[in-house]
Amino acid sequence: MPVQFNDFFPTAADLESAGAAQAALHGRAAEATRKQFHREVFVRAVVEVSNFCRENCAYCGMRRDNRTLKRFRAHHEQLAEMLLQHRPASVTDINIQAGEDPVAVREIVLPLIRSLRRETSLGISVCLGTLAPELYAELQSAGANIYIIKFEIGDAAQYEKFAAPGGYDERLRHIRLLAETGWNVSSGFIAGLPDQTLADLLGNFETARSLPLSGCSVSPFIPGNETPLSDALPAGSNWTLNSIAALRLMRPDWVIPAVSALNLMEHDGYRHGLRAGANLVTMNLTPDDVRGDYVIYKRDRFIMTEEHVLTAITAEGLTPSATGLAEFYRECAEKNSVAAIL
Ligand code: SF4
Numbered sequence: 001m002p003v004q005f006n007d008f009f010p011t012a013a014d015l016e017s018a019g020a021a022q023a024a025l026h027g028r029a030a031e032a033t034r035k036q037f038h039r040e041v042f043v044r045a046v047v048e049v050s051n052f053c054r055e056n057c058a059y060c061g062m063r064r065d066n067r068t069l070k071r072f073r074a075h076h077e078q079l080a081e082m083l084l085q086h087r088p089a090s091v092t093d094i095n096i097q098a099g100e101d102p103v104a105v106r107e108i109v110l111p112l113i114r115s116l117r118r119e120t121s122l123g124i125s126v127c128l129g130t131l132a133p134e135l136y137a138e139l140q141s142a143g144a145n146i147y148i149i150k151f152e153i154g155d156a157a158q159y160e161k162f163a164a165p166g167g168y169d170e171r172l173r174h175i176r177l178l179a180e181t182g183w184n185v186s187s188g189f190i191a192g193l194p195d196q197t198l199a200d201l202l203g204n205f206e207t208a209r210s211l212p213l214s215g216c217s218v219s220p221f222i223p224g225n226e227t228p229l230s231d232a233l234p235a236g237s238n239w240t241l242n243s244i245a246a247l248r249l250m251r252p253d254w255v256i257p258a259v260s261a262l263n264l265m266e267h268d269g270y271r272h273g274l275r276a277g278a279n280l281v282t283m284n285l286t287p288d289d290v291r292g293d294y295v296i297y298k299r300d301r302f303i304m305t306e307e308h309v310l311t312a313i314t315a316e317g318l319t320p321s322a323t324g325l326a327e328f329y330r331e332c333a334e335k336n337s338v339a340a341i342l
Pocket residue numbers: 053054055056057060061062063064098099100129164165296
């Protein structure tokens with residue numbers, strides 16, 4: 001698949017567009033997506049394995065200061081059995097996600113990856129926060145090859161203001177380190193944080209394009225229960241959806257997920273994300289008994305089931321990709337190394 005770059009960089013007018021200008025922006029983004037990925041959408045499943053977190057992000061319900069949350073670590077055997085015996089047929093990749101909890105990485109994530117690698121050819125992504133380089137290496141040798149680590153906010157002062165994980169420079173350093181050591185890295189940012197200006201939103205695009213990424217997400221700010229921002233207004237849908245479309249036009253080759261919070265933002269927000277250039281959907285396979293305590297936003301989460309994601313794909317005239325995400329990245333890397341030799 002040819003990697004295409006163009007000179008697109010969004011303007012403030014693009015990001016706040018509405019009506020006909022917005023429809024034109026989203027139409028161009030959808031066309032760029034079809035040109036690069038045809039009508040295929042990657043289908044991934046997520047399991048959330050721990051809601052312990054040593055960080056204290058102001059926008060997240062799992063922050064360490066939230067003492068009202070019942071903390072859990074899932075059981076590796078239970079997850080392995082569910083994923084090996086009962087996963088939906090459409091799933092090609094598994095994303096293993098947790099708060100920043102190195103204990104869970106050692107006790108749950110590593111054994112789970114080893115079981116999946118031994119028994120299946122599923123692609124394996126992890127979203128586990130900023131960890132020690134030795135732990136990244138262990139995860140990689142166990143069989144994971146996609147690391148999801150959002151830069152969250154593309155400005156050092158705002159990053160600090162919202163107590164985003166670790167420090168801004170450290171976060172970007174880890175993103176670069178992961179890419180240099182062979183991971184496919186997907187990052188992301190939040191649209192519509194309190195007091196965020198259009199200039200701040202544009203700054204996220206500067207940061208994203210400066211990083212060695214394979215994909216990037218846009219998450220709408222949803223005020224989380226039991227956070228310092230619980231009374232703030234949620235993100236408007238235009239900024240979020242326009243950011244998805246602008247990311248697609250800036251980097252047609254990136255994998256851009258439709259995040260479940262799009263449905264908290266507006267009715268059919270998820271389908272709207274697919275229409276604006278997203279090409280990855282994620283169904284949630286976290287066991288019911290712990291899922292309610294994984295509260296990045298609020299307790300009334302919108303849980304994407306297999307039926308929800310497949311219905312959204314079909315309704316948008318798209319089709320689930322038979323090629324997995326990890327396999328796709330592997331094929332791209334092979335083609336790039338052949339092209340480099342020629
Ligand atoms: S956003 Fe991530 S790192 Fe920050 S508190 Fe929530 S789970 Fe922890």
